[in-house]
Amino acid sequence: MTAPVLSTSDLVVEYRGRPVVRAVDRVSLEIGAGEVVALVGESGCGKSSLARAVIGIEKRASGSVTFGALDVPVLGIRRRPRALTGMQMVFQDPNSSLNPRRRVGDQIGDGVRAALARGESGSDPREWLERVGLDTSAAARYPHEFSGGQKQRIAIARSLAARPGMLVADEPISALDASTQTSVAALMRDLCLEAGAGMLFISHDLSVVRRIADRTLVMYRGRIVESGHTETIWQDPIHPYTEALLAAIPVPDGAGRLPDTPDDADRLTWTETIPEALERTAP
Amino acid sequence: MSILTISDLHISLRTPDGPRPIVDGIDLVLEKGRIHGLAGESGSGKTITALAILGLLPDSMTASGSITLASDAGATELLGAPRHVLGAIRGRRVAMVFQDPSTSLHPQIAIGRQLTDHMRHHLKLRKDAARPRALELLERVKVPDPEGALKKFPHQFSGGQRQRIAIAVALACDPDVLLADEPTTALDVTVQAGILELLRELVDDSGVSVLLVTHDLGVMSAVADEVTVMRSGVVVESAPREQLFTHPQHEYTKSLLAALPGSALEASPETLVHDLLAAPAAAAPSQEDSP
Numbered sequence: 001m002t003a004p005v006l007s008t009s010d011l012v013v014e015y016r017g018r019p020v021v022r023a024v025d026r027v028s029l030e031i032g033a034g035e036v037v038a039l040v041g042e043s044g045c046g047k048s049s050l051a052r053a054v055i056g057i058e059k060r061a062s063g064s065v066t067f068g069a070l071d072v073p074v075l076g077i078r079r080r081p082r083a084l085t086g087m088q089m090v091f092q093d094p095n096s097s098l099n100p101r102r103r104v105g106d107q108i109g110d111g112v113r114a115a116l117a118r119g120e121s122g123s124d125p126r127e128w129l130e131r132v133g134l135d136t137s138a139a140a141r142y143p144h145e146f147s148g149g150q151k152q153r154i155a156i157a158r159s160l161a162a163r164p165g166m167l168v169a170d171e172p173i174s175a176l177d178a179s180t181q182t183s184v185a186a187l188m189r190d191l192c193l194e195a196g197a198g199m200l201f202i203s204h205d206l207s208v209v210r211r212i213a214d215r216t217l218v219m220y221r222g223r224i225v226e227s228g229h230t231e232t233i234w235q236d237p238i239h240p241y242t243e244a245l246l247a248a249i250p251v252p253d254g255a256g257r258l259p260d261t262p263d264d265a266d267r268l269t270w271t272e273t274i275p276e277a278l279e280r281t282a283p
Numbered sequence: 284m285s286i287l288t289i290s291d292l293h294i295s296l297r298t299p300d301g302p303r304p305i306v307d308g309i310d311l312v313l314e315k316g317r318i319h320g321l322a323g324e325s326g327s328g329k330t331i332t333a334l335a336i337l338g339l340l341p342d343s344m345t346a347s348g349s350i351t352l353a354s355d356a357g358a359t360e361l362l363g364a365p366r367h368v369l370g371a372i373r374g375r376r377v378a379m380v381f382q383d384p385s386t387s388l389h390p391q392i393a394i395g396r397q398l399t400d401h402m403r404h405h406l407k408l409r410k411d412a413a414r415p416r417a418l419e420l421l422e423r424v425k426v427p428d429p430e431g432a433l434k435k436f437p438h439q440f441s442g443g444q445r446q447r448i449a450i451a452v453a454l455a456c457d458p459d460v461l462l463a464d465e466p467t468t469a470l471d472v473t474v475q476a477g478i479l480e481l482l483r484e485l486v487d488d489s490g491v492s493v494l495l496v497t498h499d500l501g502v503m504s505a506v507a508d509e510v511t512v513m514r515s516g517v518v519v520e521s522a523p524r525e526q527l528f529t530h531p532q533h534e535y536t537k538s539l540l541a542a543l544p545g546s547a548l549e550a551s552p553e554t555l556v557h558d559l560l561a562a563p564a565a566a567a568p569s570q571e572d573s574p
Contacts, residue, residue: 042471133560148325177324178498179542183559186552204472207501207544211552248476250501252546254528258483258505259476 004030005198006054006087006166011063013049023049025222026063031166031198036189038213038230039202040245046222047202051170054200055089056080067166085114088159090188092171094151098143104129104154105139111161120163128157131191149180153187160191167192167199173208181205185212207249210234218242220270228280238277241270285353286492287313287336287377287460292348292362294331294340294516305331305344307516313460316490318482320507320524322500322539328516329496333462336361336494337377338369352376352460375405378453382465384445388437394421394448395433401455420451424481443474447481454485461485464496479506500543504528512536 006029013024023046031037041047052058054065056075065072067087073080088111091097099107108125116122126136132153134146143151152172159167169188173181185201189212192199203209209216209230216233218226218241226239237243247260289311295302306328313319323329335346338361351358352372359368381387389397398420399413408416414433421429424447426440437445446466453461463482467475483506486493495507503510504524511521512535520533529547531537540548542555550558 042473133562178500179324179539180559182542182544182552183555186556187559189552190556206472211544244473248473249545250476250479250499250505252501252504252528252540252543254504254525254547256505256508256524258480259472261476261480262473 004032006031006065006067006200008054008065009063011050011053011065012061013046013053013058014061022061023222024053027219027222027224028063029217029224029227031200033165033198034193034196035215036192036199036201036213038209038216039200039219040204040206040209040216041219042204042245045219047204047219048170049222050219051089051168051200051202055087055168056084082117085118085162086165088162088164088167090152090155090159090167090169090172093175094143094148094155095175097155098151098158100143102142103139104141104143104146107143108139108154108158108161111158114162118163123161123163125157125161128161129154131160132157132187149176149184152176152184156184156188156191160195160197163195164197167197168202169199170202171204172201173203174205182208182211188212206234206245218245223271223273224278225270225272225274226277226280228278229282232280232282238280239270239274240266240272242277244270284315285312286315287311287494288349288351288353288358289332289336290349292332292335292346292350294328294335294344294346297343297345302345305516306335306346308348309513309516309518311511311518311521313492313494314509315459315492316486317508318486318493318495318506320503320510321494321496321513322498322503322510323513324498326515327513329498329513330464332513333379333464333494333496336460336462337373337379338362338364354459371405374401374453374458375456376458377460377462378456378458380446380450380453380461380463380466383469384442384449385437387449388445388452390437392436393433394435394437397448397452398433398455401452405456416455417451420454421448423454423485424448424451425477426451441474442470443477446470446474446478450478450481450485454491457489459492461491461493462496463493465498466495467502468497468499475502482506500528500539500546512539 009028010026011024015021039047053060056072059074105125108128112123126139129136129138173185185208213230216230217224220241226242237246244262250259292306292309294306295304321329334340336350346362350361352361398417402408402413418429421432426432426444426447467478507524510524510527512519514535519535540546541550
């Protein structure tokens with residue numbers, strides 16, 4: 001891999017309180033250009049905190065985040081440095097990430113303007129609508145006129161119009177109907193690769209992740225417990241947490257098999273550190 | 284033997300422009316001691332169908348058709364039944380488990396009272412008679428330390444334990460039918476596995492019948508015996524589980540399975556993206572915005 005587009009080193013996110021909650025515990029990761037990395041784990045494991053810290057909208061307790069050659073500062077009151085618009089985020093719920101009172105074309109135009117401001121080439125918002133499979137007439141319409149899946153595609157078009165080097169997507173498909181989840185995820189992968197951007201794709205849905213991610217990071221209680229080549233992890237998980245997570249997914253084959261339920265003794269082993277489970281490579 | 288029969292159910296929403304159909308003539312038969320899955324995407328009418336069974340439709344909706352609950356004494360019509368009839372059935376013969384146990388359980392009432400309230404009301408049990416039953420229920424749903432749990436409040440339990448307690452509350456009066464609306468959707472996948480196992484055990488041991496409403500076909504495949512697929516208020520397909528997953532008849536069911544990783548009909552990501560882009564949709568009225 002050439003120089004990574006995004007890297008974090010010993011990133012820690014903590015929330016005040018008694019006791020202090022360490023949501024992200026010394027996470028180091030690297031994502032290259034044209035690489036899709038998935039971050040999976042269950043609710044409360046720190047996935048979103050990590051994503052937000054990476055993009056700079058969450059305070060870091062310690063550690064660093066670098067985008068290209070730049071150190072990512074924590075977002076303050078002022079506008080973020082122009083160069084950092086090369087990092088874009090797609091949120092879970094397009095109903096709240098899109099402005100309901102502005103036309104779709106204008107909102108995608110925001111992305112285009114961000115690209116121009118960085119000296120990148122401009123583009124026509126309608127072109128992005130076509131790329132995500134929407135009619136160009138959508139540009140003159142408002143978000144409420146679209147279904148959830150269509151709205152999320154508009155949000156994706158907006159972030160890609162900024163010609164990002166890195167896309168951070170926090171559960172971008174979980175608010176969508178099941179029939180569009182895999183296709184929207186696969187579309188995101190295609191568009192990122194086309195643009196030569198890297199993507200950090202956060203999801204709790206492992207079966208979708210398997211279809212689109214080059215590498216996968218499995219997170220439990222703020223720590224990465226297993227990481228590496230997606231298919232290797234899927235076929236042969238080493239960490240007990242990854243094993244339990246994969247075994248608990250119901251397989252839609254109609255066989256009526258109940259997924260495996262981890263018991264309390266199993267759960268105790270999930271916090272273990274297993275060095276062999278990290279940085280796994282393709283067989 | 285069928286316990287719950289829905290026939291030609293129509294539900295419509297009153298709007299200024301006239302009635303708008305939400306459920307458009309569905310039929311469904313829930314057999315005794317079985318788990319019947321009701322699948323569909325958001326806005327397909329599956330939850331509204333479940334609510335209609337207990338007469339819980341909002342005032343803005345009207346229903347017609349028939350929903351009958353069978354018993355030894357004959358069948359009871361639930362649709363349009365007077366309040367006292369429904370009152371005697373809700374929580375007693377037909378109970379409901381909702382998606383989110385942190386809202387379906389009362390946050391300020393101890394678990395013990397939430398469990399015994401129904402029994403005291405419906406079964407006229409005295410406090411001291413209801414308590415052992417409550418303990419037994421907590422054991423059945425595998426909540427650790429049932430004695431201690433009775434005195435605790437919902438926030439002192441994890442999400443999975445809370446859903447187990449909500450199931451125990453629903454089972455308090457030994458109902459014939461359990462309506463479970465997305466009972467595992469709010470839970471983590473490792474916790475979901477435990478709840479599915481519990482549902483299966485309850486059905487196999489006690490003969491309760493479950494109408495399981497969920498959008499998750501993986502969950503259907505794990506526990507449902509029969510599956511009915513709904514779309515835009517109509518039933519597109521209803522079949523035994525294995526047949527539905529291996530030999531779906533309707534195009535819509537096939538398209539759902541094609542988009543589902545791990546199913547027999549799974550399409551490649553390339554095909555899915557191609558199909559997504561091949562149908563350039565202009566603005567369509569949003570499905571999710573329906574009330």
